[in-house]
Amino acid sequence: MARPTDIELTAAAEALARGELVVFPTETVYGLGANALEPAAVARIFAAKGRPADNPLIVHVADEAAARKLVRAWPPFASKLAEVFWPGPLTLVLPRDASVPDITTGGLESVAVRVPAHPIAKALLERARVAVAAPSANRSGSPSPTRVEHARDDLGASVAAYLDGGPTDVGLESTVVSLLGERPVLLRPGGVTREQLEAVVGPIDVATSAPDAPVLSPGMKYRHYAPRAKVHLVASDALQPTIDRLRADGRRVGAIVSTESGLAGAEVVVPGSKQDAARWAHVLFTSLRELDTAGCDAIVVEEIASEGLGAAVLNRLRKAAEPQ
Numbered sequence: 459m460a461r462p463t464d465i466e467l468t469a470a471a472e473a474l475a476r477g478e479l480v481v482f483p484t485e486t487v488y489g490l491g492a493n494a495l496e497p498a499a500v501a502r503i504f505a506a507k508g509r510p511a512d513n514p515l516i517v518h519v520a521d522e523a524a525a526r527k528l529v530r531a532w533p534p535f536a537s538k539l540a541e542v543f544w545p546g547p548l549t550l551v552l553p554r555d556a557s558v559p560d561i562t563t564g565g566l567e568s569v570a571v572r573v574p575a576h577p578i579a580k581a582l583l584e585r586a587r588v589a590v591a592a593p594s595a596n597r598s599g600s601p602s603p604t605r606v607e608h609a610r611d612d613l614g615a616s617v618a619a620y621l622d623g624g625p626t627d628v629g630l631e632s633t634v635v636s637l638l639g640e641r642p643v644l645l646r647p648g649g650v651t652r653e654q655l656e657a658v659v660g661p662i663d664v665a666t667s668a669p670d671a672p673v674l675s676p677g678m679k680y681r682h683y684a685p686r687a688k689v690h691l692v693a694s695d696a697l698q699p700t701i702d703r704l705r706a707d708g709r710r711v712g713a714i715v716s717t718e719s720g721l722a723g724a725e726v727v728v729p730g731s732k733q734d735a736a737r738w739a740h741v742l743f744t745s746l747r748e749l750d751t752a753g754c755d756a757i758v759v760e761e762i763a764s765e766g767l768g769a770a771v772l773n774r775l776r777k778a779a780e781p782q
């Protein structure tokens with residue numbers, strides 16, 4: 459694994475303390491970090507990403523004790539989930555403490571908190587000694603970065619330090635769960651699956667994205683995760699006909715398909731079997747970026763089953779495929 463030196467880590471922690479931006483790896487995707495309790499520092503995140511001001515940020519801390527300082531309530535569900543899934547790809551939404559500024563929460567009375575598992579993220583948080591607000595380190599709307607080069611391509615010189623940890627492990631973002639009501643509500647599927655959550659806390663509710671439903675997680679209303687090419691998400695039996703039709707229209711077509719599809723070619727990415735959702739999660743965002751770079755203007759993606767990590771993979775693909 460790529461690993462920053464001690465000097466680089468210390469410099470990055472000092473940059474955070476000065477109110478500057480730092481890109482760092484987590485086990486999910488790379489984050490664009492700033493001191494979460496310093497409004498001027500957090501404002502730099504929104505500017506660098508081109509992010510809408512009402513889309514709140516996840517605050518990263520080194521451990522549960524630090525997370526508790528950012529919230530006004532710590533219900534039994536929080537203890538259970540933190541015990542099993544922290545450090546790891548789970549974000550909890552709780553009533554915010556008064557110390558958390560409006561800009562960090564997008565004006566909401568709640569705050570999203572997470573303890574990442576990646577050794578470089580942990581080392582940075584321990585040295586920085588501040589809570590670190592960090593959205594994914596991409597320009598708003600683009601696929602999340604799973605390698606430091608993706609973040610550099612998107613954000614360039616607006617960032618004081620880039621920490622390279624090589625490709626990230628999970629490949630898509632953390633699961634976001636609201637603990638504001640009586641029952642946990644899944645706001646965004648991610649690295650921890652619904653099945654894993656329910657094994658610990660019993661049945662949970664799932665936020666719908668019906669157009670008339672109240673917006674629980676502001677980020678869900680924006681277009682997301684999309685490469686420049688238009689994404690077409692199709693069932694296995696529609697793959698070849700869709701590719702043929704787009705080619706006949708003069709499109710340069712890339713594809714992301716399962717081993718079972720039998721398709722191959724220069725601009726065909728095969729993450730693995732339809733059953734292996736973890737592999738799909740791992741390569742999804744990288745593949746979308748690579749097919750863009752290869753000059754494709756259409757990307758046809760095969761649907762996989764919506765179980766386990768497959769739910770998160772499909773959630774990102776559906777958003778990527780939304781009309782622009």
Ligand code: TXA
Pocket residue numbers: 484486487488489490513514515516547549551563566568569570572592593594595630631632633634645646674675676677678
């Ligand atoms: O894996 C991840 O979660 C990565 C890494 C860097 O930790 N971060 C990430 O952050 O994906 P971002 O900003 O790209 O996504 C944060 C999501 C958004 O959908 C946002 O609306 C939601 O979390 N969120 C944040 N605070 C919230 C709150 N108080 N209530 C509801 N949703 C919230």
Ligand code: MG
Pocket residue numbers: 593594602
């Ligand atoms: Mg993001």
